[in-house]
Amino acid sequence: xxxxxxxxxLSFRRTFTLLILLVxxxxxxxxxxxxxxxxxxxAAVEKRLEATWSGRLSSVWAEVKARLDAAxxxxxxxxxxKSSDISLIESTFDVVGESVTAQDEKLVPVVKSLVPQFxxxxxxxxxxxxxxxxxxxxLVARRTNGAVHGGFVSTDAMERLVRAAGAPIxxxxxPAQLALLPVKPVPAEGVLARLASGVSxxxxxxxxxxxxxxxALLNPMQDFRLVAxxxxxxxxxxxxxxxxxxxxxxxxxxxxxxxxxxxxxxxTLYREARLSRLKTDFVSLVSHELRTPxxxxxxxxEMLATNRVKDQAEMxxxxxxxxxxxxxxxxxxxxxxDFSRIESGKKQYDKQPVAVAAVVNDAVEAFRAQRxxxxxxxxxxxxxxxxxxxxxxxxxAGAVLNLLQNAFKYSGDDRRIExxxxxxxxxxxxxxxxxxxxxxxxxxxxxxDRFYRVDSLAxxxxxxxxxxxxxxxxxxxxxxxRISVDSTVGKGSTFRIHLPLEQ
Numbered sequence: 001x002x003x004x005x006x007x008x009x010l011s012f013r014r015t016f017t018l019l020i021l022l023v024x025x026x027x028x029x030x031x032x033x034x035x036x037x038x039x040x041x042x043a044a045v046e047k048r049l050e051a052t053w054s055g056r057l058s059s060v061w062a063e064v065k066a067r068l069d070a071a072x073x074x075x076x077x078x079x080x081x082k083s084s085d086i087s088l089i090e091s092t093f094d095v096v097g098e099s100v101t102a103q104d105e106k107l108v109p110v111v112k113s114l115v116p117q118f119x120x121x122x123x124x125x126x127x128x129x130x131x132x133x134x135x136x137x138x139l140v141a142r143r144t145n146g147a148v149h150g151g152f153v154s155t156d157a158m159e160r161l162v163r164a165a166g167a168p169i170x171x172x173x174x175p176a177q178l179a180l181l182p183v184k185p186v187p188a189e190g191v192l193a194r195l196a197s198g199v200s201x202x203x204x205x206x207x208x209x210x211x212x213x214x215x216a217l218l219n220p221m222q223d224f225r226l227v228a229x230x231x232x233x234x235x236x237x238x239x240x241x242x243x244x245x246x247x248x249x250x251x252x253x254x255x256x257x258x259x260x261x262x263x264x265x266x267x268t269l270y271r272e273a274r275l276s277r278l279k280t281d282f283v284s285l286v287s288h289e290l291r292t293p294x295x296x297x298x299x300x301x302e303m304l305a306t307n308r309v310k311d312q313a314e315m316x317x318x319x320x321x322x323x324x325x326x327x328x329x330x331x332x333x334x335x336x337x338d339f340s341r342i343e344s345g346k347k348q349y350d351k352q353p354v355a356v357a358a359v360v361n362d363a364v365e366a367f368r369a370q371r372x373x374x375x376x377x378x379x380x381x382x383x384x385x386x387x388x389x390x391x392x393x394x395x396x397a398g399a400v401l402n403l404l405q406n407a408f409k410y411s412g413d414d415r416r417i418e419x420x421x422x423x424x425x426x427x428x429x430x431x432x433x434x435x436x437x438x439x440x441x442x443x444x445x446x447x448x449d450r451f452y453r454v455d456s457l458a459x460x461x462x463x464x465x466x467x468x469x470x471x472x473x474x475x476x477x478x479x480x481x482r483i484s485v486d487s488t489v490g491k492g493s494t495f496r497i498h499l500p501l502e503q
Contacts, residue, residue, distance in 0.1 A: 020262075027258050053176075053213030053228045056169045060178060061215060061226050063165035068127055073142075078103070079149040081125060081140060086160050089140065089151030096147045107152060110134055118148045127153070129223035136182040136223045155180070162226065175231040176212055183216065183225050293325040300325075336467070342474045349392040349478055356386040356428050356499075359393050360421055363400035371408060376415035383422045387501060391479060396499075399472040403432040403495045406468060411436035411492075423501075427481070430497040438489035448473045448483070472497075 067083045074080035078092035093102040093111045095118050102108045110132050117128075118141060125142045138158065141150030158180050163170075166178045209229040216225050300318050309315050341347040364380055400419075407417045411434050420431040439447060450470040473483050480500050487493035 027254075050213040054215060056166075057178075057213055057215035057226050057228060059169065060162065060166040061217065064162055064226075067161060067165060071125055071140075073125065076142075076144050077147075077149050079125075079140070079142065079151050081151075083161060084164055086157050086164070088153050088157045088161075090154035090157070092149070092151040094147060094149050095141075104152075107134075107137075110137060111150075114139070118143075118150075121148050121150075126220070128220035131182075131223045138180075138221070138224065176228050177209070177231050179227045179229055180224050181227050183223055293329040296325045297322060297329070338471060342471060347478075349395055349475075351390040351392050351479075353388050354391050354393045355388050356391075356421065356430075357382055357384070359391060359396050360386075360400060360419070360430060362393065362397040363404060364419065366397070366401050367404040367408075370405070374408070374415075375413070376408065376411075376417060378415075379418045381418065381420045383420070386421060386423065386428065389428070389499065389501065391499070392475075395475045396479065396497075399475045399497060400430055400432070402468045402472045403497070406495075407432050407434035407436065407493075410434070426501050428499045428501065430499070431494055432496075433492065433494040435492040438491055439485065439487040439493055440489055441487075444485055444487060447485070 071081045071083040071088065074082050074087075077094065079089060080092075081088045091102070091104045091107060093100065093107065095111065095115060098115065100108055100111045100115065102111055110130060113132060114130055121141045121143045123143050125140050127138065127140050130137045130139060138153040138155075139150055140153055141148050159178075162178045162180055170176060170178070209231065212228040212230055214225050214227045216222075300322050303309050303318060304315075309318055338347070360380075360382060368378070404417065404419065408415060411417070414435070416435045418431075418433045420433070422429050422431075448469050450467060469483075476483050476497055476499070482498050484496045484498065485493060486496075
């Protein structure tokens with residue numbers, strides 16, 4: 001048959017396992033989503049900024065396109081254009097039939113490769129791009145008197161035009177700049193080519209300003225893209241770092257709260273399981289303790305009822321034993337009832353000015369009356385003068401008596417008990433010292449718990465309910481005091497009641 005302690009721990013483990021399944025695991029899953037959100041925060045910020053800037057770039061490009069379409073022809077041959085007071089052409093060329101002349105001889109091959117396209121050039125300026133082995137170029141051309149006059153658009157001029165068109169949307173918000181850049185080439189097939197392309201992109205991202213968004217332009221500017229670049233501190237890194245910090249703090253608080261909740265709940269469950277066992281043990285113990293005097297009382301009454309006691313001396317002995325057993329039974333019942341009143345808050349204390357010496361004397365007299373004929377060395381050292389304090393005389397005397405009774409019960413055959421009183425600082429101290437079995441250090445805080453008794457050979461041989469010290473502590477605390485203990489196993493214990501002079 002399983003003992004109560006085994007059943008207690010099995011019940012606690014089942015309950016705690018259920019707690020883990022119902023609370024911790026779903027919380028861990030929620031925490032996992034939080035961790036994933038933190039990891040993906042930079043990508044989320046990049047998408048938010050890209051969505052914001054994509055609309056802005058579309059507006060900027062519409063304005064740039066309108067300004068290019070409205071470009072003013074300053075001269076026809078060589079061709080010169082202006083838009084928003086910005087000179088657009090940096091190098092000119094002319095095409096007559098198959099003949100090509102260029103201001104920059106290095107660009108003649110580029111123009112020759114485009115000769116077939118010049119047949120469709122109208123009389124108004126037309127902008128278009130050319131992607132050649134020499135690079136990507138933005139050109140403008142117009143037909144005049146059977147000849148095509150054109151030029152290479154300056155990159156610097158286009159950037160100035162883009163900045164002028166984008167000035168209204170760059171006021172406020174994230175610091176950024178606009179740029180017109182060539183479209184990134186599609187990486188070739190193959191692992192090595194893709195690896196080289198990836199390395200190139202990483203290098204560009206590390207050396208150049210980070211891109212917030214990019215807008216691929218349509219024909220005839222399909223070889224260029226309009227890009228918004230961050231200026232100064234990377235807003236993506238700043239925003240994502242800030243959000244990650246907030247998420248991390250919130251997740252940390254969640255983890256700490258969860259851990260504290262699980263620990264607190266686990267300790268509460270354990271204490272409740274242990275308290276349940278202690279209550280069961282208490283009921284069993286009290287039943288046993290009540291049965292002993294009741295059995296004796298019934299036996300003595302049967303002796304008297306059947307006239308088996310003939311001698312007057314025997315009669316007196318039986319009556320004395322009946323008085324002793326009924327007193328023992330009454331004391332035990334009163335202890336339980338008194339603790340019940342204290343725990344429910346119904347205990348009323350009649351605090352009246354009384355001399356501390358008188359309270360101590362009441363406890364000493366009651367103790368000596370209960371231990372008449374017992375073998376012990378009992379000394380009382382009351383330091384005079386002791387003050388008069390507002391105390392419940394009966395309750396405090398009962399607390400002191402409880403300490404004296406424990407000193408007697410948990411001592412060996414050679415009992416030495418000493419009661420001392422003194423005024424120490426701003427409090428009165430009542431000490432009860434014995435040379436008993438002592439209390440292990442790990443048990444010294446728990447002995448004041450209700451129903452708790454130190455599990456040792458001495459306590460198993462000694463009657464008790466585990467309520468005495470709990471009642472004494474609550475009585476002293478009701479007088480704004482406290483109880484302390486110093487104990488060494490095998491050498492004895494000293495219990496002290498500390499009562500403040502000013503309550």
